[in-house]
Amino acid sequence: IVDDGELVGIVTTTDLINYLLDQF
Numbered sequence: 001i002v003d004d005g006e007l008v009g010i011v012t013t014t015d016l017i018n019y020l021l022d023q024f
Helices: 003-011 013-022
Strands: none
Touching: none
């Protein structure tokens, strides 16, 4: 998962969940 503000507009719910889980 890449943390790129420019991608916020196309981030899907699943990608967001995976991103959050990857923080732990």
